[in-house]
Amino acid sequence: MNGLQAGVWYAIAAEHDLPKDHVYRTMLGGHELAAWRSTDGGVHVWEDRCPHRGVRFSLGEVVGDELRCQYHAWRFGKTGACTFIPAQPDLKVPRTIHAAVWPVALSAGLVWSGIEPIGAPPALPPGAVLRAIPIARPAASVAHALVKEPLAGLALVLQPLDETATIVRGIALDDDLVRADHALLALRRRLEQAA
């Protein structure tokens, strides 16, 4: 299960993780993901795997409104469809060549995705988006620790990376990012040392 539930939105990035011309890389429940921003500001989340030979999209480059694979420079448009194969410039690219596209929602300064997520992402209070902190513990353990000892002034959500590790994301209600960072790093030390 990798701690990933169908029907649920998970925050997988902050909006500030996606400047233009950059391919962001992360993992959700064991699925490697690549995310990038097109010129209209839209965010695209794909499986981090080129359908040609499986090279990671996150090694590639954003060129205008297309993502270009590092390996053989095939290009893919916003819908995920392959648009151009340099080795066969005259070929009309078959529609079946397609990146595996994941759902996307933007809210509270975060980028959300998931497996067939239902409705809208959870509402978070206003505040500043925290630095995401990876913790080498399963999501259930991190969630348990946060219920037992909630961190004051922070609205947190969890991104299960795989069955062993979790990223904590969220909002600092008082905008104090330095204080929040200390609190999350302390949480990380506590959980990893206890493991």
Next chain:
Amino acid sequence: MILYDAHHLAPCYAVRLLAGCLGATLDLKPLDVYPGHANQTEAFLALNPLGTLPVLVDGPCLITDWLEALAHLALTHDRAWFPAEHAALIGWLGMARDLGASAGAARLIDTFGAPGDAAAARAQANALLDEVERRMWFGERIGQDWLIEGPHPSIADLACFVFIAPCEDGGLSLRDRPALRRWCDRVRFLPGFVSMSGVFPPMANTGR
């Protein structure tokens, strides 16, 4: 200027990278270190008794320390790369040397069979990478693109880059270090950038 060079060694790469960014021409003398041990010949040891690479020769000046070579190139070509007014320059160059002894060592152990304790090197590297990520992330919040305050990259960026960019070859990961990945992109897109194995260059014809 002559550079005694080994393509795969990050400290040599740092000098080639800075020369590229400065538009300076180096006369490269490639040495086969793995597996040839060309750095242990009497001829090379006469030049540099430590047997380390790179060695930079600029007229009467012979430099056997890679950070000193970076400083020399910056001071003789473009001082914007050597922000001496910032004490942080010293700290970041120290960080680069520490990254070399950890992330750099892990890469040499994993890819070239160099001797050493890979697990210990990775543990130290992970702590350093986390700290560089933290500082870079907070730097970005106040609009800083580079390790040292100001609009221009410094030799410290390149000195750290040569260990951070290819760190996955040493069993480390940048996946959960998004600010480092963005900073690596900024370095890759510098005019004059050159690459090394394990470091992807920007692709051709991007229309940038």
